Amino acid sequence: MYRIITPIRTLIVIGVCLTALGFQATAVANGHESGAGATADYVPTVLITGSNRGIGLEVARDYAERGWNVIATARRPEATGELKAIREKHPGLVIEQLDVTDNERIDELAEIYRGKPIDILINNAAISGGHENARFGAFNHDVYRQVHTVNVLGPTKMAEAFLDSVSISQQKKIVNITSGQGSIAGTWGCCYIYRSSKAALNMVMRNISLELKKKGITVALISPGFVKTGFTPGLDLPMMITPEESAAYVLAVIDNYDLEDTGTFISHKGEVIPW
Numbered sequence: 001m002y003r004i005i006t007p008i009r010t011l012i013v014i015g016v017c018l019t020a021l022g023f024q025a026t027a028v029a030n031g032h033e034s035g036a037g038a039t040a041d042y043v044p045t046v047l048i049t050g051s052n053r054g055i056g057l058e059v060a061r062d063y064a065e066r067g068w069n070v071i072a073t074a075r076r077p078e079a080t081g082e083l084k085a086i087r088e089k090h091p092g093l094v095i096e097q098l099d100v101t102d103n104e105r106i107d108e109l110a111e112i113y114r115g116k117p118i119d120i121l122i123n124n125a126a127i128s129g130g131h132e133n134a135r136f137g138a139f140n141h142d143v144y145r146q147v148h149t150v151n152v153l154g155p156t157k158m159a160e161a162f163l164d165s166v167s168i169s170q171q172k173k174i175v176n177i178t179s180g181q182g183s184i185a186g187t188w189g190c191c192y193i194y195r196s197s198k199a200a201l202n203m204v205m206r207n208i209s210l211e212l213k214k215k216g217i218t219v220a221l222i223s224p225g226f227v228k229t230g231f232t233p234g235l236d237l238p239m240m241i242t243p244e245e246s247a248a249y250v251l252a253v254i255d256n257y258d259l260e261d262t263g264t265f266i267s268h269k270g271e272v273i274p275w
């Protein structure tokens with residue numbers, strides 16, 4: 001069970017966020033033991049969207065190194081050199097083509113894996129839309145639609161399509177990589193397109209979590225920290241972490257995130273973020 005950020009911590013979070021151009025600040029991790037791993041009898045499976053670079057790539061690497069079956073999905077499998085290198089060492093990793101805006105392909109992939117357990121579905125793929133497209137008075141509506149299609153409709157469709165495979169697994173988790181920028185409580189007037197997409201993702205997954213709790217399925221909302229990736233081009237601020245560090249935090253949070261926590265919005269260091 002995760003702790004709630006106190007008002008003082010919230011102020012600290014907001015302060016750091018201001019410095020960090022709006023990205024999620026850190027907090028103190030809780031100290032639960034990791035309970036997730038392969039056993040002699042059962043090898044868990046994780047499916048990750050957008051796993052060819054950034055945080056998704058490192059999450060795929062970490063699960064492969066744990067000995068899990070990893071379904072690493074990417075829009076362009078032909079351009080996944082780093083994933084292929086991981087697969088060389090860890091044959092339990094398979095690469096599947098998937099654009100999360102392509103509902104037909106999502107259904108096709110879900111059909112391929114029907115009857116096979118997927119312990120953790122990680123909705124990681126997302127786009128920011130760029131700051132210049134997200135200024136009030138000059139919104140780029142095509143970009144707005146595209147960001148919400150990728151960041152909200154994509155994860156929702158994935159959860160629907162892969163529900164059966166998650167249901168028959170041991171861990172039964174649908175994990176959404178969200179952002180502290182999706183916090184309405186912590187916003188201050190910037191980045192409307194991306195922020196509204198993550199707030200919408202939080203709302204839809206919170207709702208789904210209430211529905212799926214009775215089936216024993218956990219729906220997680222995890223902010224991965226302020227990470228040096230394609231989302232933060234050229235930024236190198238002291239509070240930023242590497243994708244490798246972010247992935248380690250994210251896996252630790254996933255390990256500790258259980259049905260009791262379902263539908264809560266958690267930082268990479270394991271504390272509840274105000275909606």
Ligand SMILES: NC(=O)c1ccc[n+]([C@@H]2O[C@H](COP(=O)([O-])OP(=O)(O)OC[C@H]3O[C@@H](n4cnc5c(N)ncnc54)[C@H](OP(=O)(O)O)[C@@H]3O)[C@@H](O)[C@H]2O)c1
Pocket residue numbers: 023024049050051052053054055056074075076098099100101123124125126127150177178179180223224225226227228229230231232
């Ligand atoms: N970096 C941060 O500071 C930060 C902070 C808070 C939250 N996050 C969240 O962390 C997650 C991962 O982001 P990142 O920082 O690792 O960014 P990234 O390096 O830009 O990676 C984004 C990934 O999403 C994929 N993607 C984009 N559109 C897609 C689509 N339509 N279908 C399938 N895949 C698609 C990209 O694939 P292509 O290579 O094909 O484009 C790429 O693999 C996102 O949900 C992001 O919102 C990041």
